[in-house]
Amino acid sequence: MVEIQFQQKVRELIDGLKAICANYGLGNDGNEFKIITQAFLYKFLNDKFAYEAKKVEPSLAEAEKWEDVLSNMSDDELEMLALQMPADTATLKPQHFISYLFSQQNEPNFSKLFDDTLRDISIQNNEIFAVQTDGGAKVKLFDELSQYISDPSKRDEFCKAIINELVEFSFERIFDQKFDFYASIFEYLIKDYNSNSGGKYAEYYTPHAVARIMAEILVPKDQQGQVKNVTCYDPAAGSGTLLMNVAHVIGESRCAIYTQDISQKSSNLLRLNLILNNLVHSIPNVVQGNTMLHPYHKDGTELKKFDYIVSNPPFKLDFSDFRNDLDNKANKERFFAGIPKIKVKDKDKMEIYQLFLQHIIYSLKDDGKAAVVLPTGFITAQSGIDKKIRQKLIDDKMLAGVISMPSNIFANTGTSVSIIFIDKKNKDKVVLIDASNLGQKIKEGKNQKTLLTLQEEEKIINIFNKKIAEDELSVVVNYEDISNKNYSLSAGQYFEVKMEYENLTPEEFKLRVDDFSQAIEELLKKSNMLSNQIKNKITDFEL
Template sequence: MSEDHKKQLEQQLWNIANTLRGKMNADEFRDYILGFIFYKYLAEKMEIFANDILKQDKLKFRNLTGSDENTLEIIEAVKEEALDKLGYFLKPDELFTEVAKRGNSDVEGISNFILEDLQKILTNIQLSTMGTESEEDFDNLFEDMDLNSTKLGKTPEARNEIISKVLSHLDKIDFKLEHTELDVLGDAYEYLIGQFASNAGKKAGEFYTPQEVSMILAKIVTTGKEKLKSVYDPTCGSGSLLLRVAKEVTDVGDFYGQEMNRTTYNLARMNMILHGVHYRKFDIKQEDTLEHPQHREMTFEAIVANPPFSAQWSANTLFTTDDRFSQYGKLAPSSKADFAFVQHMIHHLADNGTMAIVLPLGVLFRGGAEKHIRRYLIENRNYLDAIIGLPANIFYGTTIPTCIMVFKKCKENPEDVLFIDASQHFEKVKTQNILREEHIEKIVSTYKNRSEEKKYSKRILLNEIATNDYNLNIPRYVDTFEAEDSIDINAIANEIKALDKSISDTDKILTNFCKQLNIVTPF
């Protein structure tokens, strides 16, 4: 039932999202529709929480609309509890359903213009947290929802009409938040983010990692563990990777992340809250991870990342004294920050932890500073645990082939590195290559068992990597060469002779026919 409800919810939400599709591009209407869903979630969560408190007094939160002293005292008591437990507060007349009703009211004498009220409510959610523990987590969460944008309509009335219509459609959907054991809404929210990513082209890579890749990373960093003290993503985007890791274990103590893009940072915080992650359990910061790291002295049990491929960074000489980079002797080149992210993550990796990072294949064999860093990681530290080659064209906005590099500070198998070539194991769907469940399972089980399979995986001793001058290009170690079938020249010569004889016999028959018909022979 929950699976059916999830699919139904996903379709309903996507249909509603499409009411804005013709007005703006995918990454713009994404911010509105996801913001409204989040507002509805907060309102319903608030109402359920308040009704539970008020149950013994036989009161309903939405009915507390009076301005008498007793009603105001009750609301204030509920607010105090909500700020501590939920981290935010909404007044009864600020609940989603009440606003949706006003926006779609056709009662004479009552205005259905709600834009100003709605903008104030979204601001009030943030203001309710001022001076509390949750202030940073709710700060400017709705800043990308400009209800006065002409993209929604040329006039205030036109904007009010489209917004009211969206709220009305959303109001009819039951999120079933009372069923706390289900994460149906969270899954549906992830589905929507994925749908927007597939429609956003190149920009999608800024905020979303395909679920198939997320699953591989999550399963790798949780190998052999049922609980995690902490998980960290230094380029967390919408937070989907962090949440995927949580699905692989029974409990995650705390979630940490950093994201440079402000809009995506807002989306990550919404995503966390929508998935039921308490505001005290996540700490997501907005800044450039390499230039301005926000979790400097912390280490994490699991680290996952899909950083922007070969991004530029300053490579400022001041970083040679930064603890993240100083021991290597060289910085990653300014034109390619891939290994800078690796170094940053290793600095934050706990001794009992595992990190998995998606990178372009070039990191395996490029020379210069990158070769120097590769050598240090393998020869001096022996942190590299595995390399997994992925198919090309599985990420949004780029067709380049990629790999996953897995690092551990305390390897169970210190004598070798596991190479997996999964580049030819995929299904092509239209213009995108897709990893199916069987492809994911094969990669993960091969990693967990460190099993060797001809033309797919091989354990390579460190001295062989050294012999190859620390070039990690996968074909050097996993031979996928397919020998062509041997050709029997004599048999082919005999076939040609037989064909020649057959042609000659046919020519004689045709010549005989031509003579009988008294026509010119075409030979």
């Protein structure tokens, strides 16, 4: 009950920040998400520092105002306190605290003080919290938020409003909560900013049902707690939903996250997600850049290989501006099935997912596993790059299975999707599941969405992991079966056609035939009668 109430309080904080943006003309503005997420992050880091400091120094927890006690400490005492706090805690000085800014809000040029504070925090914590680009630049933790108010005369009041919203709230009581708690908060925080309305490289938010299914199949329950010191990668990470789910089932301290995404917005959201979910140690591995053109993560001169890869890559978009740069000798092995051609008349329908899938296969370790969301058309295409990729998966025996999901599982796209599971150690049976008839249809705004129940999620996971064949839902086949079906990965093509039989005595059979014969004779009589009536009508008409 306490968790539910606190989640509501967090939502009220987020709504309050959005209301401030709206009051100052920034509602639905392109910069609104920066203000909301960065103000939220500033508050989170402030309270995490307080939480950890009080654990190290009990006198702070006993004080009526811990900030005053800490402000009176010497530089040496502050340095010693910082050394004893966890490495994922932001380094803050007394003048960085929200309570300090609150006390200074009536001073002239308050917006400058506010911006300077965020800038200084970014500088102090650049090594731990900065995201990098594929060109080596550092993307700092905070922007100067007052710059987004075009009228300078309103900047002080805007910054005061933010501080007043933040000062009355505290995260301290929930820092011991786990992934599921923060997952719902993060989803609420970014729900208006992570959609397909952002243009060419728009992010598609992966539903948690899809993310959970992928994670629980990649790391089944009987293996959870045993996997450790592994790498998890997403070459089109978005805000990190898939990676957070995988890290959760493995254990946040047992894995390292690696990502790349062309979107700066996505990289900033992913950084926030990592901070919320005790994965700060992986922030240096978050890279903003074009994975297909400039894959960043390497071991020496070779592309890095990973233990687990998850991805919901973009399906179709125009990459004609760099397509020809990919078509070279260095990429022959990575793009083994080929590079999609430029569609002169419809460039936005270039199948970029084919590049991502080939890159993922190439980036897997010899015993690695991957789960990738793809358009369902991929699993049955009879020619081209799609079929060549499927053929490699079957001929090299590295496919674990496929799940065809219900339509509208993604609220913002009607494209039917399937999840393909790759396992380089799976040399035996392959599971194909047709889950297209599962789920409940609901309306979400103007869109129709399909939601899987928890029971349906568990059923899909159980069938896949235990390799269970169930009528009209799943089949278990071998690699030869698939090659004989022209490499089709559609479960429906392997379902048995069953005929129902009845045991009848000769007398019962004769009686049944007599009944059918009599019925047919009556139908023929009616047919003849109708035919004659039609002929008579035609004759009357001719006369």
